[in-house]
Amino acid sequence: MPTTSALSSLTPASSQILEPATLPLFGSRLIEASAGTGKTWTIAALYVRLVLGHGGEHAPPCPLTPSDILVMTFTRAATLELSDRIRERLTQAARYFRGDGADDAFLDSLLNDYPEGTAREQAAWRLETAAQVMDEAAIYTIDAWCQRVLGEFAALTASLGEQTLAPSTAELLATAALDYWRQHVYPLQGTALETVLQRWPTALEWQRHSSAAVALADSVPPHPVAALPEWHIDQSLPEWLDALLPAMQQQLRTLADGWRERAARLKDWLDAQTDKDGTHQPHWDGRKLKPSSYTPWLDAIGAWADDPQAPLSLTAAAIHRLSEAGLQEARKAKAPPLSLPPEVAQLQTLWQQQEQLPDVPQLLQQHAAWHTRARFQHLKQQQGVFDFADALRRVEQALTGVHGATLRQRLALRYPVALVDEFQDTSAQQYRVFRHIYQPEANRADIALLIIGDPKQSIYRFRGADIHSYLQVRRQTQDRHYALGVNHRSTQHLVAAVNHVFAGAESRDGPGAFRYRPREGDNPLPFQPVAARGRAEYWGNADGELPALHIEAAWEAMRQPDAGELFAQQCAQQVVQWLNDPATGFYAHGNGHFTRLRPADMAVLVRNRNEAALVQQALRQRGLASVYLSDRESVFGSGVAHDMVAWMQAVAQPLDIRLARAALASPMLALPLAELERLADDEAALEEHLLLLQDLHGIWARHGILPMLRQSLHRLNLPARWLADDAQGERKLTNFLHLAELLQQAARTIEGEQALTRWLVQQIQAALQGQTGDADEQIVRLESDADLIKIVTIHKSKGLEYPVVLLPFACHHSRVARGSHPGEKSEDDHAGDSMSAPDTDEERLREDLRLFYVALTRARHALWLGFASLQKGRSKDCQTHHSAWGYLLAGQPEQSLDAPAWQTLLHGWANGCAGIRVATLASSFETHHYVPREQPRPLAAERHYGGAPDRAWAISSFSALTRPGASADRLATPMPWQTLPQRADDEPRDPTLPAPATAPQPTDAAVWHRLPGGPRMGNFIHDQLEWLGYDGFPLQLADHERERITQNASHAGWEHHAPALITWLDTLLQTPLWAVVACEDGGTAPAAITLGTLPASLAELEFWMPARQLDANRLDALCQQWVWPDEPRPPLPQRQTHGMLMGFADLVFEHAGRYWVLDYKTNVLGADASAYHPDALRHTVLRHRYDLQAMLYLLALHRLLRARLGTAYSPEQHLGGALYWFVRGLDAPGHGLLQLPGQTQWLEHADAWLNTANVRHDTDAATSATTVLPTFQP
Template identity: 40%
Template sequence: MSNLMQALDARRFPLHGLRLIEASAGTGKTFTIAALYLRLVLGARSEDDGLAFNAGGLLPPQILVVTFTEAATEELRERIRSRLVEAARAFRQNDSDDAFLRGLLDDYPAGQRGRHAHQLELAAQWMDEAAIFTIHAYCQKMLRTHAFDSGSLFELTVNTDESALREQAVNDYWRRHFYPLPRARLLPLQAIAASPAELGRLALPLLGRLPAGPADWTPVEAILAARRAEKAAWRQQGWLEELARTLTGLREKKAVNGNKVRADSCQKWLDDLADWLARDSDDLPLAGKPFETARWRLTPAGILDALKAGMSFDPPEPFFAIERLLQPALADTSLRAALLTHATRSIAAALAAEKSRRAEIGFDDMIRGLAQALAPESPNRERLAQALRQAYPVALIDEFQDTDPAQYAIFRTLYADAGPEARLGLLMIGDPKQAIYAFRGADIFTYLAARHDTRPEQRYTLDTNWRSTTAMVGVVNRLFCGSPEAGTVSETVFGRPDIPFQAVRAAGRSEQLVQGGMPVPPLTLAWRQEAGNKDDYRQEFARRAAEAITTLLNDSEAGLLADDGGFEPLAPRDIAVLVRDWQEAAAIRRALDLCGVRSVYLSDKDSVFASQEAQDLVRWLDAVLYAEDNARLRLALATATLGLDYAGLDRLFNDEREWERTGERFRSYRQTWRQQGVLPMLLALLHDYRLPARLLVRRDEGGERQLTNLLHLAERLQADAAGIDGEVGVLRHLERLTEQPDAAQESVLRLESEDARVRVVTLHKSKGLEYPLVFLPFLAGGRALPDGRNGIFWHDGDGRLQVDLTGQDADGLAAMQRESAQEDMRLLYVALTRARHALWIGLSPLSGTGDLLAGSAIGRLLQLDGDPERFAGRLEALTQAGSGIRLDDTSPADPPPRYCDSTPAPVLFPARRLTRRIARRWRIASYSALLTGPAQAGTLAAEDSAAANRIDDTATPDSPVLPIAGRTLAGFWRGPQAGIFLHGLFEWAAQQGFGRTCELAAERRDLLARRCQRRELAGWIDFFDGWLPWVLTRPLPLNDASPVTLAALPPRSARAETEFWLGNPQLATTALDAAVSVAVWPGHARPALLPQSLQGLFKGFIDLVFEHEGRFYVLDYKSNWLGDTSASYHPDALRDEMLAHRYELQGMLYLLALHRLLRARLGADYDPATRLGGFVCWFLRGTDGPGAGIVHLPADPALLDRLDHLFACETPDADA
C-alpha cells in the first residue's frame, strides 16, 4: 500500500470524524489550524457539508484546541484571534488580499456575509474564553468541572514540582525496607543502591514505565534466601577445600593447559571464594571484570575445556555448585530487577497515598485521572464522555506526535468510540518525523496507533514548505529521499515504512542569502579526511564554524537580498549553532569568544541549579547563617563566582580588622535575611561586592551568564521560601536542588541577553524555531546507543512498551537501540529543517570504538563511514552539478579572525532630570520605632517583624529557673525567647482552633515536645501540656461584657496575627503622645515618646482579634515577669507596667487599625460605641492571680477620631 498521502486543502478539508494531518517542518501548521478554526466558527456552507455539530457555527469556548506548552497556547490564541479579525474584515468588505480568505468568501452566499462577519467578530472578542489548553490544563479542568462523574475532588492543589515529595517517598521506602534488614541481606542491596539518593536515581525514572502490579518483596527475599542456602552448603560440604585440592591435582598431573588454569589465577579465585565464605553477606563470589574468566573456567564445561587432549576428568560437585551460583536467577541483575520493581511500585503507591492525603495532584496525575475516569471499567464513563462531547464537539490536537497512550485513550474514547452517527470531529495534527521527546514520555508508537486507526482517505499532508528557499527545500528533499522533486516518497530513511518521508514543494522566499554578490549554496559540508578522536573533532570544528561565522559577519556584502533590491547585512542574530548538549555549546561559545563574536545559549532542559553559581550560592548562604564560623566564611569568600583575587583574599585573611568587618557584614546579611527574606539579602551581598559591575565587565568570559543565574537563583529561592520553615530550611532546600536539579520550567536556564547575538541552541530546543543560517558543527559525533545497563525498554510489534530490568534480553536491547537510532534520525530531520537559507555541517571520520561516523544519523543519511577514501569519495558524489552542496576543507586559521562590528551604536536620548525634591524621611515604622527613634529602629528593622512585637521589652536576658516541683509560669524563662515561645503556642492554638486545641491531646503534646526539646526545655513538656488547655478555658473578665474563654470562641470569631498598615503622611509623635496620655489613665506618669516626625507607613501585628457578644476586641499577650507569686500581678502593678512600656499606646494604635477595618467592612451599620469592645492586655504569668492578669481598656470613640485625624494629616514637610 502506498504511503503517499493526499494534500490538505483547508477550504475543503472535512471537519468531522477522525482526521490525521501530517505537517512536515515549515509547512504552515499554525496557519492551517487557524484556517480550520475559522471554518468551525463560520459553520456549514450548505446542507450537505456534513457538519451536524456545526451547522450554525461554533464559538471559541466550544472548540477544543490542545497543545503541549503554555507558550504554544498563547501563540495559538493570538494567531487565531488575529485571523478571526482579518476574516471578519474580509466578510464586511467582501474582499481580501489573502488568497485563502478570498476563497472562503466564495464558499458563503453574499447575502449571509454580514451575519458571518458578526459571528467572526464575536468569536474574536471571545478568544480570552477560548478552549485552548495544554493537555494538562484540559485534563485538570475536566476533572474539576466534572468532579462527581470523574471521581475527583472538587478542590485539588496542583503540585508543579514533586521532587520534594518523591524524595520523601524514597526516604520512607529506605527506612521501611532497608533499615530493618540484617547486615547479611542489606549488603547486597546496598551494592545496588548505596544510599536513598542512589535508589531514587534508579527507581524514580521507572515511575509510569513499569507495568502495573502489586509491590511484592518475595522475589527479593527469594533470591537472597537461595544465595544463603548455597553459601551454607559450601560451608557444610567443605567444597572450597575440595575445589582447591582438585585444581592443585590437575595442575600437578599436568592434565590441564597451564595457560588456561594458571597457578596464580587459581589462587586469586580461591582467595575470593574464601573471602566470600567468611563474609556475613548474601552476595556472590567471583564478581566483576577481574573474575570474568573464573566464572567460566570453574564450571564443569569450563574446566573440561581446559583439559589437555587425551585427558579425562569427572568434575566434582564444587564445579556444579559454582555453576548454580552463576545461574541468572541468582545474579545481581535479577536481584537488581526485583529490588527496583518493588521499590518503584512501592514508591508509586506511597506518592499516590500522600498526594491523596494532601489533596494534591501532579501533572501526570491529571492525565491519568481523566483516562481512568473514561476507562471501560469506570462506572460513570458514558455520562462523563457524553458531557465532554457536548462541551467540545470538535477537538484539534496539535503536536500529536508528542502524545502518549493515556492521552490518546482519552480522545479516542471521546471521539472515535462515539461512532460516526455522533458527528463529532477529532483532528490530529503533527509530524512523526519530529517525534524527538521519548525522554519526556512522548511515544511515537501512540501516533502510529492513531495512524492505524484512520483509513488512507482520512490522512492528509501539508505539502508546501513556506519557511525555506526553493534551493534549501530541494537539498533537504534530496538528502532524505534522493530526489528534490515534490511528492517523492522514501519509506526507509526513518527506519519504518509507517514513517515515510514525502518530499514537499517549496513556496520560495522573496529574499536570498548572498555573499560577495553571489547566492550562498544551501548546504556547505565542511570536512576533514583524517580520522581523529571525538574531542579533537569537537575542538577543530568549533573553531572552523566560528571562523566561518566571523568571515560572514565581517563581509559587508554578506546579507539578505530582497527581490526589490533591498539589502540587509547579515547580523549575529541571523545565525544559530545547533548543539546536542552543554559540552558542545561550551566548545562553540569558546571558539566564538576567541573570534570576538558574542553568543547566547538556549537549552530546554539545563537547570540553573546545575550551575557553578548554584554551588557557590550554597557556600554563601552557609556562611551567612554561620557567620561566626571562620572556615565557612573563608570558603564563601574564595568561591569562583565571588571572584576575589588571591592577593585580596590573602590581605583579608591576615588583616584582623578587615576580617572582623567582613564577619560583621555577613552577620548583617543574616539579619536582613531573617527580617526581609533571602532575595533582599542576596541583592545586598551582590551590591556590597560589586558583582554586577564586575561580571558585566567580563561579558566575553560568561559574566552575563553568571549574573543572570545569580538573579534567577535569588528569585527562585525567594519564591520557594514562602513554603519552607526557616532559613536553615532554605539552605537545605538549595542543597537538595543542587544535588538533584529539578526539571521544572522555572528552573530552566534563562536567556542572559536579548542583544543581537549568535544563538547557540540545543537540538531539542530548536524544534519549532527557524533561522536564516544554521550551523551544525558536531553531527558526526552522534550519541552512544543505550547499553541496557539501567534496564531495557522497547516496543513490541503492537506498539506496547516492554521492560526488562535485568538488562539480559538481547532481542530487547537490539530493539531499544533501533528505536534510539530512529529517534536520532528524526532529531537530525529537525536540525536540517531549521534553516531558511543555508546550512553548514561539519563532518569527519572519527577514531574510537566502532565506526562512530557510520553509526551517527548524519553518517547513515549520507551513507558515510570511517574509511577516509570512501568518505572523501562519497562527499564528492554528493556535490554533483545542481545539488546545491558545496565542500569546504579549509583548516582553522592561526590566529583566528576577529569580528569587527560595524553596526552603528544606537542613539541614546539624555536621561530626564529630576526637578522635584524627595522627602527623605519616608520609612516604614512600628510601635518600637515610636520608643527608639529611626536611628535604632531603621526602616525594615527587627521590630517590624511579627516576632518582635511579641517579646518582653524589659526582661533580663533569657535565664531559666532551676527545675522545681510543681512548676508555675512564674518560674519559666524570662526574656525575649520566653515571649516568642509562648506567643508561638497561642498562634498554633489559634490556627487549630482554641477549642479544638484542648481536644487534640496527641497533636498538642507532639508540638510541645518538639518545641521544648528544640529549646532544651524537655522538663517543661508536662507543665505546658496541662497549662495550655487550662489557660484556654480560663474565664477572662471584660468591663463591658460577660467573661470570655478563648476555647469557647468559634473559629470564625477569632483571627490570630492580623497584620495592618497605616499610612502616615506626617505624624508628630508629640501630638500622638499627648492625645493618648490625656485619654488613657490621665495624671499617671509615663515615659514620653521620643520627639520625631514619622512619614510613610506604620506597620504592626495584632496577636488576636476576636468577637464576643457583638463586640470586637484586640488582645495582646504579654510575658513580662513582675514577681514570683500571683499576688505580684495586682491591677495597680499591671497598670504601672503598661505605662512604663507604653502598652496603652500600643493598644490604642491596634484599636485604630481595627476601627478603620470595621468602618470599611460594616459601613453605615458600624458604631464604635456599640461594636468596638476595646484593648485587652493579658499578662500570662498572672493568669491565676486577681483579675486573671487582664487589663481591659475600653474603646474611646473620641480618642479614635483624634488618632484617625493625626494619621490622616496630609501636610508633609517637602524638605523632610
Template identity: 30%
Template sequence: MMMETKRAPIVPIAAYKSPLQGIQLIEASAGTGKTWTLSALFARLIVEKKQSVDQILAITFTKAAAAELRDRIRRRLVELHSHLDENSVKSEDYQPDEFCLYMGERYGNSSQRQQAKDLLHSAIVNFDQATITTINGFCQGVLVEQALASGMPLESELISDLSPLIHDIIYDYCRQQWRQAESLLVNYFLTHDEFSVGELAKFVTTMLSQSQAVIKKDSFDVSISAAIFRKTQRVFYDTQAMWQQQETTIRTLFADHPAILSRYSAYLESRFEKVNQAFAANVLAVLDSKTIDALQWFSRETLDEKRSAASVKKDVYFPAHPFFDYIQELIAAVEKCKNQLSYHAKAFQYELVQHTKKTLLERLYAQQAQSFDMQIKGLANALSLPDTGVVLAQNLRERYPTALVDEFQDTDNYQYDILKHVYIQPEARQCALFLVGDPKQAIYRFRGADVYTYLNAYKDVAPHNRHHLAQNQRSVSPLIGALNRFFQLSPNAFKQESISYQAVSVGSREHAPLIDLRESIDSNYQPLRLWYLPTPRSEDDKPKVSKGQCSAWTVTVIVHEIVRLLTGAAQKKVCLGERSIEGKDIVILVRSHFEAESFRKALAIVGIKTAMQSRNKVFSTDEAADMARVLAAFADPHNEGKVRAVLASRLCGTSVSHFMAWQADTKEWTKRLVRFQAYHQLWQQRGFIVAWRDFLAQEQVIPRLAHLPQGERVMTNFLHLADLLHEEYRQRVGMHQLCDWFAAQRQEPQESENAELRLESDENLVKIMTIHQSKGLEFPIVFVPSLWSPSSSKKGVPFYHQEEASTFDLSVSLSPEIKQQVKDEILREDLRLGYVALTRASQRCYLLWCPLNSKDKDVTITVEQSALGHWLPQGELSIMQLAQHAPNEIGVQAVTDQVLSGLPAMTKAEIPLSVLTPPFIARGYRLTSFSSLNHSTKAHHQAQDESIEIKDDEGKPLFIDHEEDSAFARFNFAGKTVLAKNVGNCLHKIFEHADFTQPVSEWHENITKQLKAYGIIATWQAEVIQWLSEVMVAPLSPTLTLQQLGRDKTLRELDFHLPLTRFYPPTLMECLREHGLIIPDLAAQNITGFMKGSIDLVFEHQGQYFIADYKSNHLGHQLSDYQHDRLHTAMANNGYQLQAALYALALHRWLSQRLHHYQFEQHFGGVFYLFLRGMNGQGNQGVYSWRPTHELLNALNRIVGEH
C-alpha cells in the first residue's frame, strides 16, 4: 500500500493575488469560487502580463463546464473594464466585488488605468479567439495545428463513442474463443450474465478508462481443465441416472425411518423437489450454490452429521444407499470444477481487455480514426520523444505561455504528463501553470479520473505556491459553521492523510434568509438537520435492521418533511426572503436510480410532481417498448395484431369494449386500419417524424398522456425517442433498417449522452438526482437520505492503489490485506461523494442516519462501514456529541413513528394501478418460436450480426449485392434493391398458392401478384418462371418431385403450438447433439407457455408423410455451391437442424392425433430442406433430407413436455 504522510494545512490567501508565473496550485473547497478565481486570474493576465486572449489556455473537463467558464471569463472582462472606466454608466445599486476593488486600487494612476482599459477592450473584442476548452478539445486542436511536430496523421476522423466498436471486438473475440473451448466452459459463460456482450463491454470500458492502471491476475494450470470438466460431467450424469432410476427406492428408505427423520419431515419433500429440479436440467444447474446446498443435504457426510444430531442410538443409522455416496462425489467434483471455471473466467477477462486494447487501436488506425483517449495519449507520447517532443513543447509554450486548468482533481496521468512536458520544465520559467481543483470532490474514477494524479502534482508544487480558497460564497453562515464542525469531528475525515478538511469562512455574498414559521425560532438557526432512526431495543447487542427497512424509513421521513415545507409555503409560512419556497428549491440527492424511483413514486402518491435527472437510457423505458410497437405497426399496417398492440397501449388507451365494438362493426375497424396505412405512406413519402406527428394528432396522444400522474415524464420520453429515431432516419432511409436499429438499441443501448433521459421541464418541480449529477450545482434545500449505506465491495473489479500505481485485481481470491485495501478505496470514494452531497445546500441540509445491520449473502452490512459510519463512528453517541458541539447550527432529532404521526397527514392521490405498474405477464410464461429460441443466445451475446452484411432473421443478407447474370438469375433474383426477407417471403407465397401439378407457366397470375406485393419489378417474371419450372421437377428422392403432389396430398403453412412446462433449452440442445445434430448454444432459461411454428409444406407420398421447408439462402453463384456438404454447413450455421427437429416433433404429434393406428416407422417419411437457388431439375443439389429416429422424437417429447 502507498505510504501517506499527513500534509500541513495550506495558508489561506486571496488566490487571485497569486504570482502570475511558475506552477501555482489553488486548492478549493465546495462553494469557494473556483470559476470566480479563474476568471479573475484571466483578467490579471490580460492587464498585468499584457497577454492576448489567444495566448491563455483555459482547460476544464466537460463541454458544459467550458461553456460556463467562457461566459464567466467574458463577463469578468466586461465588469472590470466597466469598473475601471469612470465614464461608464453604472446602476444605482452597483457594488463592485473585492477583485474589482483590488484592481481599481492597483490601477489608480490614469495612464495605467487607460492602458488596462485598452487591453481589456482588445480582449473583449477578440474574445472569440480565446482557447477555453476541454482537455479533449485542446489535444485535438494541438494535433491539427502541430501535426508535423506531433507526428500524428494530418487528417483523421474523431470517434466520440467507441461502444459500437468495442461491442464488435468483444463479440468477435467471444465467438473465436468459445468456438474452440470445452463445452462446459462455453455453457458456463453463456449462462452467466456478466459474460454477455453488454456486460463485458461495461467491464472492458471500465478497465480501459484507467489505462495506466496495473491489471493483476492469477496463473493456473490450464492443462488439467479438460479432465476436471469431463469428470464433473461424468459424475453428474451418473448421479442423475441413479436418481432417475432409484428415486422411488430412496424416498421409501427415508419414509421407513420416521423415528430418525421426525425432525426433518416438515421440509423433506421440498428437498426432494430441489433434487428433482437439479437433475431435470444439465450439469450447469449444480454449479449454482443454492443447488449445491440442496444436494449437500443428501450427501453421506451430511447424513452422518444429521444422525449424530438426531441423538439416536448408535446402532440406528440413517438410510444407506449408493446415491448418497454419488452425491458426495458430485459435490467434491463440482467444487473443483467451479474453482477451475473461476480461473478460466478471470483469465478470459484479462485476455479480453488486452485483446480489446490492441484490436481497438488497429481498427481505428485502419479507419484513419481516433478516439479522445488516443488523442490524449498520442499527444503525451509525442511530447515525451527526445527531439521532436522538445520542439513540440516549445511550440506550445510560445503559443500558450499561460495555462489555467480547472477541476484538476478529475485529471489522469496522461493529461498531467502533457502539462508537465510543456510547463514543468527548466525552459518554462517565464510561463505560468495554474492547477485549480478540490481533491475532496474527486468522484469520477469510473470516467477515468485519478485523484492520486492530483496528490502527486501537489508534491510537485513548492509549498509557497500552494493556495487555498477559504471563503464559502454558496452557503449561509450557520450552515458553513455546521459543516466545519461536522467534518472536523473526525481526525481523518476522508480516510486519507493526504486529503484533509480545512475550515472555510463566510464569503461576502448576501443570502435571503430561510424563514420557517412552522418551527420554533431556534430551529431556524439549525441549517444542518441530522435526523436518525433510533436503534431498536433488543436482547441482541446489535439488533437486525435491514437495508429495506432503512430505505423505507428515509422515504417516509423525507416525503413527510417535503409535504410540511410545501404546505407551509402555500400558507406563506415557509419563505426564502420575501417569496414562498417552491418545489424547484428542493432537491433529493440519491445514490442510485432505483432509490430515485422510490422517492418519485412516494411523492407522486401525495400529489407532488418531481423532475428526475437520470443517466439511465431512454431505450430502457416502458415508452421505448411502446415506441417499438408503433414502429412495427407503421412498417406493417396490414398486420392487425400489430395495430391492435398500439391501440391498446398507453398512447391510444383503447378499452376492451371498443375492441369488442369494432369486432362487431367492421367498418369502424377498417377505418383504424386505413389510418395506420396512411401513417405507413407518410413515413415512406415524407419520413418517420412526419408520420409520428400525424399519429400524435390523429390519435390525440398528447392530451391523453398529459392526464397521467407522470404524464410529463412519459411525454418527454416519447418525444425524446422520436427525436433519436429522426436523427437515425436521416442516416438510414430504409424503414426496416430503422426498425432493426431501434430493436438493437433496446437490446444493447450504446453509451451516448443523447440517449440519456432528459429532464421533464423547467417547471416548478422537486428535483431528484444522483450525487454525481449534483456536483457543481447549488440548491436552497437539500435532502441527503442514504449516506448510512455502504457501497458494495463485490460490485465491479477490485480496485486499490499500491506502490504509486492504481491496480485492478482479477485474482480469484484476494488476501485479507488486499480485501481491506479494496474496502478502504471504496470508503474513500464514498466519503468524497458524501462531501459533495453535504455541500450542495445554500440554506438547509437534511442528513439521515439509520442503524443498518443486516446480512446479504452471508456478508454482514452495517452503518459502520459507510461514510456516515466513518464520520459518526459511535452512532447515536457521536450524533449527540455533534449536537452538543454546535447546538445552534446542528439540529438533531430522533424520528420515530410517534414523531411522524404528529406531522401533517399525507393524502393519497387517485392514481390508477395501471399507471404505477404497467400490465405484466411473467417473462417465464410466453409464446416462443424457433426463431426466438435460435436467437436467444445471439440476443444475449452479440451487439450486431455475425458478418459485415446486415442480415435478416434467417441469416440472409438484407441486400443481395451481386452482379446480374441472366444465365444465373436464381443467384441474383430481385437485384440489389430488394430486402432478402421480401425475396424469401415472395417465393413462399408463390408456393403457398400454387397448384404443383400445373406447369409453372400457368402460375402467371400468382407470380405477378406476389412480385408486386413484395416490391419486385415485373421484369423478373420470365426468369422466375424458368427457375421455378426447374425446381418443380428437381428430384427430392429417386421417385419423388414436387410436381407430383396434388393439392389433396399437401397442407400449406401448417401452424402448430407445442405446450411447454418449465422447458429448459440447454437440455434440448444436449439431447439433439447426442443424436448427432449440430445445434447452436441455447440460453439457459426456464420457459413455460407455447412454442409456435409454421411448416411451409406437409405432404403425403406413398403412404408416408413428409415436411418440406423452402429456403432462399444465397450460398454462392454456382450450382456446385449447393451440393450436400455445403447444405450441411448451411443447416448447421443457421440452426436449421434445430428447426428441423422441432418441425419433426410437431408433425409426429400431429400424425399421432390425426392418423388412426399411426406407426412412426411406417408413416413418418422425413424432412426436406429445399434450397431453391440450387435446384435445377438435373440432380439432387439444393435438396437436404433428414429422417429423425423414433428414439429422438420420444426423447424430445419428454424434454418439451408430454402432450
C-alpha cells in the first residue's frame, strides 16, 4: 500500500491527500476522485463520521441522522448502490465498535477516539440505529430531490397542488415542435421557405432536434442581432424572415463587392512567387505554399463574389495560410522580410466581417426553440403536468424569489450537510441551486458542502453537464482541495501505463493533458498520476506475464472507414487468439492459481452503434457471440415491429389473400425463396397457410394477442429457424417476445384487432420520429445473459470495470467544421439522447481527451488499443494528431506526421514504460474461429423421463369436424389450438363449397341486405350481440349502446356502415321469436317474444366434453338418422377425434320452463327477403352441416341440465330445441328463424354412445361420469 508521503509526490500542490478519518466535515470542500480510487468507499466512510459526529475540531456541527445528510447523485442506480453500501458500512461499524469484525484501519482510527464503556456503546448504538433507518436517508437524484423540495416546502416554492409530475413529456414536446412547424413554417413561401428547409428538410427533422434545441434555449437566452436591431424573438417566423433576408442579402452583396478582382490580384502575386516550372523561389517552403492548394481557395473566393448568396467555405488551414502569419510561416528560416500585398489584410477583414454576420441557421434554431418551448410549457399547463426540468427550474426560481432567503435558510437547516457525488456531471442550473443554499465561496462553519467528482470524467455534455461549473466551484474552494490518490481497480502495471499515456502531455509546455492549462496561472484541470494498490492476480499466459497495454499499430495512412474495418477484424482476431489459448487468463501471485479467460471477461469500447456493428460482425464471422449493451433504440423501431404489423393484419383478416402473401413474404418469417415461389404457384399450399391464419384469428378472438403470437412462433417454428440461420436470431426472438408483451398490455385498453394494429403502427411512427413515450419499457432488451463479449459505448461504460478492455478505434475522431451549429447530432451514440455538438474543434478535442481517459481507466488487468494513421476528407495527409491519442503523443505539430515519424514517436514513447508493448499490424492474416471450451460436467447424473404421453390428444370442435382436408395427424398435433371453434362459422371457408349469391342488391331492400357479407361482418355482429346479451338484452338500443356500436364499427374500419349496423341490430332486438312459446297442450303458438323480453338468458355458453377415439362417421350417421333423415347433405370428412370436444353456443335462454339454444347466422342467401324462405334456410343448414352443430350444442345443454336439475330433469319437459336465426332474413316470413327440435332419442343415443366410448378407455366409471359434464363458463 503506497504511503502518504509517496502519494504527496504525485499530488499537485493545490491538493491534499484525503484522509477520511480527519477530513474537516464543515465548510465547503472539493474531493477529486480519479477513476478507480474508491470514491464510494470514501463517501461511506465520511457518512459514518457524520452519523457519529466524529472529528473533534474537524467534526460536523452535531451528530446527524440519515435524514439530515443530503447525498446527491445523478442516477437512480447510483442512489440504490450508495444506500446499500452506506447501510452495510454502518452495520459493519456498529459491530466493530462492539468488538466484532475483521481488522479495519479506518474503523480503528475512529475507535481510538471513543473510550471503552459508555462512549463506545453509545457510538455503536448510534451507528446501528442509523443503519436501521436508512430507508429514510436523504439519498436522492437531483430530480427526486427537487420534487421533494417542492412538496415539503410548497408554501415557499408556490407549488401548484393541482399539477402532477409526469415521468416523460416527450410526446408533448413532439406535439409542440409540430405545432411550431404548422404555425410558422407552413405560411412561408419562396426564399424564406427554402432557407428553413435547408436547415430542417421536414417537420420530423425539426421534431428530432427539438429536444436538444429547447434544452439549449434554457441555457442560452435569445438576444437581438446587432445587424438587425429591430428583430425580436417573439415575432412570427414570416415577419422575422421578411426583415432578415433582404438585409442579409444586401450585406453579403456589400461584402462581396470587388472580391473577384482582389482574388485574381492575390493569385497573380502568389504565382509570381514561383517559377514557370512550378518550383518555388529559394525563400519559400514548397510544402507549405503550393499552387495546387491556394488556386482552388482563391477560385472559391472569386466564385463567391459572383454569387454571394452561396456559402463561402474554406478550411481553417486555408484561412490561416492566406493570412499574414500563415504566409510568413511558409517562408524559410533565413528568408529576407517580405512586403505583402494589401489583399492579404483585406482578406482577414473579410473573415472578421463574415463572422459578424447573423448566423441564419443558428438564429432559426433559436427562434424555433423559443417558440417550441413556449408552446411546450403551455401544453403542460393545459394538461396539469410538469417534468423534472420544470421542477429544477421552480426550485431555482424559489431560491431567488420573494421567499428565497427563508427557503435557503430552511433548506440549510433541513440538510446541514450535503455530499454531491459525480459533480462533474452537474449542469450550470443545478450548480446554481447548490450555490444558493450552501454558498461554497463563503466556507460557512455551520453547514458542510462536500463536493466529490473527477473533471477528467466529465463526458456527459449532451445531458447538460457543464465542466465550467466544476471549474468555477474549484476556484471557490481554493486551498480546500483533496485528492484520492490510490487506484484500487487496476494492476500496478496497468496504472503505470495509463499514467504514462497522460503524463507526457501534462509535463511538456503547452495546455496540458486535458488542454485547460492557461499560459499563466494554475492548471484548473491537471492530470494527477495515481499510485496503485495492485491486484492479487496478473494477466498472463504460458510464457509469463502479458503486457498491461498492448498497441496494435497500422503505420500507412488510410481512410477512417477502412481503418474501422481493419481494426474491427484485428480486434476480433485477438479475442479469438486469447480465448483459444487454454493458458491465457489470470494467475494469482504466490500460489499461481489460474482462472482461464472467458468471453464475458472482455469489453470492446466504441463510440457509436456503427463501430459496434463492425465489431459484432467481425466476432460473428469467427463464431463468437457478443451483446451491444448501449442499445437504447425503441423496440418499435426494429424490423420485427414492421413485420409484425403485416402479420397482425393478415391474422385479423385471414381471408384476404393480398395481406396473407405480404405477411408470408416478410423477413420475420424468413421463408426460403423456393417456398415463396411455391406459394405463388400452388393454390393448395397457399390454402394451408390461409387455414393457419384462420386458426390464429380464432385464438386472437378468444384468447387475446399474446397467445396468438406465441402460437405463431410455435406453429411456424420461428425460433429454430431464426437461431439456426440468422446471425441476429436471438435479437429477433427477443424483440418478438418484447413486442408481444407490449401488445398484450395495450390490448387491456384497446378493443379490436384493427385498433390494436393501428396502435402498433402509431408506436412505430413515433419511434421513427424519436418519440419513445415510456422509454424504459420500449428500449430493446438484452437478448441473452450468456457468456458473451460485451460491446459498450465509452459513455455507457463510465462507472463500470472489466478485466480486459479493447479499444480498436482509439484514433477515430470527428472534427468540428467551421460554421457548425449547436444542436447538431454528433457521430457518437449517447444512449439515444440528442447531443449538442461542441461549438469549436478545441471543445471537441477537450471532450475527446476526457472520453479517452474514461476508456483507458475501465480495465482491471489489460488494455488492447488500435493505432491508425488516418486520412480525412480529400487530404492525403495524416490527421491522427487531431485525435485525443494523437495529441497526447505528438502535441500539436505544425504539419501532419508521416508513417516513419509516427513509428519512431510511438516506439520511443512506449519504451518509457515497461508495461507497454507496440506491435505492427500484419498486412494480412488468416481468420481463425473460436473453439468453445469443453462444457463442464453436470453436478448430478441426468434424469430421464420414462413416461409415454398421449401425443394423439387434441382439442376438437364443430369447425374441425366439418373442415375438409384436415387429416387426423393434423388434428392430433401437440399444439391443439388449430381446432378451436371459429367465431364466424356463418360463412363457408371451403373454396369447394358454392359461394353465396352475389347479385346486386335492390336499392329498396332492407339495410342489412346491402351490408357486406363474409366472416368479418359475421364476427362483428356476433361481438355486438355478445356484449348486448351479457347483462340481458335491451328492448331497443339506448343512446350509449348506439355510441358504442359506432365506435366499434370505426375500430373495425366500417365507420360508413355504422348507421346501417345500428338499424340492423335495433330491428333484431325487436323482432319476435315466434316459435318458442310452449303451450299447455305441448304445442307451440305465436307470441310477441323478443330478445329483450326473455326472462333468463346466457350469452356465449362454453362447453367441454371428453371425446376418446370419437369416430366422425359414426357421429354423422347418428345425426342423419334423427335430424331430417330424408334430406341430402355433405358427409363429414373421415377422421377420428381423441381428446376434448368444445364449443361456444351463442345464446342459451329459458322461456316457460323450457331451455333453448340460439345461434346467429349472418350468411348471405340472396339479395332480399325472398331468399330467406324455410326451404332455403333448411338447405343452408344442411349444406354447412349446422344440423350437427345444433345437435352438439343440444347435447351439451342436455348434460348441463341433467347435472343442474338432477332427478327433476325431463328432456321432454325441459329441453326446447335449437333455433338458427339467419339475421339477414328479419323482413322475411318467419323472420329468418329455423327451429330444430330437441330430438330426445338422438340425444339419448349420442349420450350413451359417447359414454360407452369413454368408459372403454377409462376403467374408472365414476371419474368418467364427472368429466362428461360441460364447463358452465359464461
